[in-house]
Every structure is written in structure tokens, then in C-alpha cells.
Amino acid sequence: MAQDIRxxxxxxxxxxxxxxDIVDITRKLRDVLGDAGITEGDLSATTVxxxxxxxxxxxxxxxxxxxxxxxxxxxxPGLAYAHEQAWQDGNGHSHVQAALIGxxxxxxxxxxxxxxxxWQQVVAINHDNRPRNRPVEVTVIGxxxxxx
Amino acid sequence: MAQDIRxxxxxxxxxxxxxxDIVDITRKLRDVLGDAGITEGDLSATTVxxxxxxxxxxxxxxxxxxxxxxxxxxxxPGLAYAHEQAWQDGNGHSHVQAALIGxxxxxxxxxxxxxxxxWQQVVAINHDNRPRNRPVEVTVIGxxxxxx
Amino acid sequence: MAQDIRxxxxxxxxxxxxxxDIVDITRKLRDVLGDAGITEGDLSATTVxxxxxxxxxxxxxxxxxxxxxxxxxxxxPGLAYAHEQAWQDGNGHSHVQAALIGxxxxxxxxxxxxxxxxWQQVVAINHDNRPRNRPVEVTVIGxxxxxx
Numbered sequence: 001m002a003q004d005i006r007x008x009x010x011x012x013x014x015x016x017x018x019x020x021d022i023v024d025i026t027r028k029l030r031d032v033l034g035d036a037g038i039t040e041g042d043l044s045a046t047t048v049x050x051x052x053x054x055x056x057x058x059x060x061x062x063x064x065x066x067x068x069x070x071x072x073x074x075x076x077p078g079l080a081y082a083h084e085q086a087w088q089d090g091n092g093h094s095h096v097q098a099a100l101i102g103x104x105x106x107x108x109x110x111x112x113x114x115x116x117x118x119w120q121q122v123v124a125i126n127h128d129n130r131p132r133n134r135p136v137e138v139t140v141i142g143x144x145x146x147x148x
Numbered sequence: 149m150a151q152d153i154r155x156x157x158x159x160x161x162x163x164x165x166x167x168x169d170i171v172d173i174t175r176k177l178r179d180v181l182g183d184a185g186i187t188e189g190d191l192s193a194t195t196v197x198x199x200x201x202x203x204x205x206x207x208x209x210x211x212x213x214x215x216x217x218x219x220x221x222x223x224x225p226g227l228a229y230a231h232e233q234a235w236q237d238g239n240g241h242s243h244v245q246a247a248l249i250g251x252x253x254x255x256x257x258x259x260x261x262x263x264x265x266x267w268q269q270v271v272a273i274n275h276d277n278r279p280r281n282r283p284v285e286v287t288v289i290g291x292x293x294x295x296x
Numbered sequence: 297m298a299q300d301i302r303x304x305x306x307x308x309x310x311x312x313x314x315x316x317d318i319v320d321i322t323r324k325l326r327d328v329l330g331d332a333g334i335t336e337g338d339l340s341a342t343t344v345x346x347x348x349x350x351x352x353x354x355x356x357x358x359x360x361x362x363x364x365x366x367x368x369x370x371x372x373p374g375l376a377y378a379h380e381q382a383w384q385d386g387n388g389h390s391h392v393q394a395a396l397i398g399x400x401x402x403x404x405x406x407x408x409x410x411x412x413x414x415w416q417q418v419v420a421i422n423h424d425n426r427p428r429n430r431p432v433e434v435t436v437i438g439x440x441x442x443x444x
Contacts, residue, residue, distance in 0.1 A: 121198075
């Protein structure tokens with residue numbers, strides 16, 4: 001019996017402060033799901049731009065602060081970066097941090113919602129040394145209520 | 149000519165010791181694939197909960213030990229964590245480690261199996277400071293034998 | 297109204313120098329997209345083998361050098377690795393580096409191209425201590441021109 005597999009794409013926009021800044025985008029992804037009408041499947045999200053990243057955390061002030069400290073340990077703003085020698089834009093560490101965490105995430109869609117833990121939120125991170133309005137591309141593939 | 153794209157979802161459960169604990173889930177994913185009957189496509193897996201992560205390694209005792217040491221270097225259990233000041237549950241490092249590695253993975257399905265290297269296994273990592281029974285949500289999208 | 301969801305799989309081959317080596321695979325992924333005829337959807341890529349990884353960066357010599365330095369800080373070649381005690385192949389650090397960055401990535405397909413930033417390229421990293429010809433498995437799922 002054939003399933004009616006559907007796909008919906010969307011772009012969400014995330015206003016972010018100077019990095020490292022960590023913003024909860026769970027509600028925006030939930031809104032995409034609500035509009036998509038896909039109840040079971042997979043949601044892929046990818047940050048556009050090479051100084052942003054995506055992951056999940058328990059979004060409470062302590063973890064946010066701890067994660068900022070950790071990314072700054074992995075690629076400290078104060079180090080000498082080869083990127084700086086050519087570009088002098090002060091964000092050599094931003095590029096490295098973003099590459100290490102990675103630009104994309106795959107999330108389960110279950111019962112019309114993100115199938116994550118209660119204390120697990122999806123976050124976008126701005127690693128750049130200036131505020132950024134970051135697009136995040138979202139692709140949802142799965143089946144909807146009408147096809148079940 | 150239309151393809152018969154199908155989707156199967158599953159939840160696997162992974163019993164894990166106090167973190168960092170690294171468990172090979174390749175066989176469980178293979179079982180999902182066998183039940184799904186999807187022979188070519190993509191398998192997405194996401195750990196549910198903010199102190200778990202997924203990646204691939206050569207699953208042999210040496211690499212397992214080395215990776216545990218590395219995640220403890222990235223976010224050492226002994227540091228002062230802001231999460232601790234509010235929650236005192238002793239797992240500030242767990243949240244950071246899990247966020248840095250990331251909760252999800254995308255794997256190729258080829259010839260009815262995971263299209264990975266011979267010495268490349270899929271692992272779930274528990275970073276929490278207590279044993280956990282972690283759900284991992286799995287979504288397989290692709291084509292099956294019947295549709296080829 | 298049913299969408300005509302299609303899937304195309306491909307294997308690209310990436311010749312890489314001794315690690316850490318970072319190679320831009322954006323053009324190869326673009327070629328896969330061109331052949332696939334899928335204009336909107338999701339592209340998943342996974343490196344085959346446990347000493348490779350995938351991420352995105354601004355591919356310019358400075359960032360490439362900075363990222364190499366960062367992965368060698370995360371898992372330095374000179375440390376004592378348990379993997380070495382059993383295997384003596386000199387690549388204990390390679391396994392750890394690859395596991396931390398991760399083997400897979402999910403990318404948006406938009407207007408027949410990768411929906412990334414202008415200065416955001418997809419890179420494969422070889423962490424192994426010898427040159428490798430690495431396969432990367434690619435799965436594209438979405439809709440094509442014919443179905444819009």
C-alpha cells in the first residue's frame with residue numbers, strides 16, 4: 001500500500017547577538033511543522049552561513065552559559081588565526097567553532113511535534129563577532145494526517 | 149516514472165551506564181532496517197534527551213576509551229558549571245559534552261544495509277552522570293525491494 | 297494533491313592527503329544534484345570510514361589552516377591513545393577527531409542548488425595519518441522540475 005509521502009520547505013530567520021549567542025528555535029520549528037501538516041517523518045535544519053551552528057540543549061541560563069564557555073575553550077577568540085592574517089575581520093575563532101559543532105541537525109517528527117525530550121530544545125548558535133540575522137533552512141519529509 | 153518512496157519510523161531503547169558510556173547501536177539500527185524493508189535511502193537517528201549524543205567510531209575498546217577521555221577533556225567533570233549553581237545535579241559537563249557532539253546522525257541505506265565502512269559502527273553516548281535508558285528515534289525514508 | 301517525491305543516491309570519491317586534510321566537495325555535490333534533477337529537498341551526505349568527517353566552512357586557506365590546528369588541539373597526534381596499544385597504526389587521534397566532528401551532514405536543496413551561504417562550502421576531512429581515497433555516500437530526496 002503506497003504511502004503519501006510529502007515534503008515542505010521553509011526558511012526561518014533568527015536574530016542573534018554577537019557570538020557566542022545561543023537562541024532557542026524550537027518554537028519556530030514547531031510553527032513550521034504546524035503549517036506543514038506533516039505528523040510523522042524527519043525534519044532537517046541547516047544554518048546558512050559559515051559562522052553559525054545548530055544543536056540541542058536543555059535551554060536554561062546555566063547550560064547556555066556553560067556551552068558558550070566551552071566553545072570559547074575549543075577555539076578561543078584570543079588565539080592567532082590564519083584567517084585573520086588575510087581578512088582582519090576578527091572572527092577567525094567563529095569559523096572554527098561553527099565548523100566543529102556543525103551546521104545541520106536531523107530531528108524526528110512524531111505525532112505532529114518534534115520527538116525530543118521535555119528538557120531538550122533546538123538551538124541556533126551565532127559564533128560571529130557581530131550580531132547576525134541568520135536564516136535556517138528547514139526541510140520536512142513525511143506523512144500527514146490526511147494520508148494515515 | 150514515479151518511485152514508490154516509503155517511510156518507516158521506530159524507537160530503539162539503549163541501556164547505558166554512567167557517562168561517558170559508549171554503546172554500539174549498529175545491530176539495533178540494522179534490525180530496524182530489516183523490519184522496514186527499505187533497501188535504498190536515508191536513515192536518520194536522533195537521541196532523545198539533552199545529555200546523549202550519536203556518532204560513528206571503530207568500535208574497539210581502545211577507541212572507546214580514547215573517545216571517553218576526549219569528551220572529558222572538552223568539558224571536564226571537575227570544572228565549575230553554571231548549570232550546577234541552579235540545579236546541583238552534578239551533570240553540567242554532561243550537557244556541554246552532548247551539545248558539542250550533537251544529537252543526530254544521517255546514514256546511507258544501501259542494498260538493504262547501512263552503507264558504512266567495515267570498521268565503522270554507530271554509537272550512542274551517554275554523557276549523564278547516572279545510568280540512563282535512552283530512546284533513539286529512527287526515521288528511514290527510501291525505496292524497498294517491492295518498488296524496484 | 298500528491299507530490300511526486302523522488303530519491304537519488306550517489307557515491308562520490310574524494311582523494312585526500314595525510315590528515316588533517318580538508319577538501320572542498322561542494323562541486324561534487326552540485327554535480328550529483330544536477331544529475332538527480334531534484335530541485336527542492338534534502339541532501340544527506342555521510343563519509344564512509346571511521347577516520348573521516350564532514351562539515352561546512354568558508355573554504356579559504358586561513359580557515360582551512362585554523363580548522364586543522366583546532367582538530368589537532370582537540371585530539372593531539374602526540375598523546376597516548378589506547379587504540380595505539382592494540383593496533384600501533386599511529387592513528388589513535390584520527391579516530392577521536394573524526395568521531396567528535398561527526399560523519400554526516402544534512403543540506404537544503406533549493407532552486408536546484410545547495411541552499412548554503414555564498415562563503416559556505418561543504419568539506420570532507422581526512423583525519424587518518426595516511427592519504428585516503430574516501431567514499432562519501434549521498435542521498436537526495438525531494439521534488440524535481442517535472443513534478444512542479
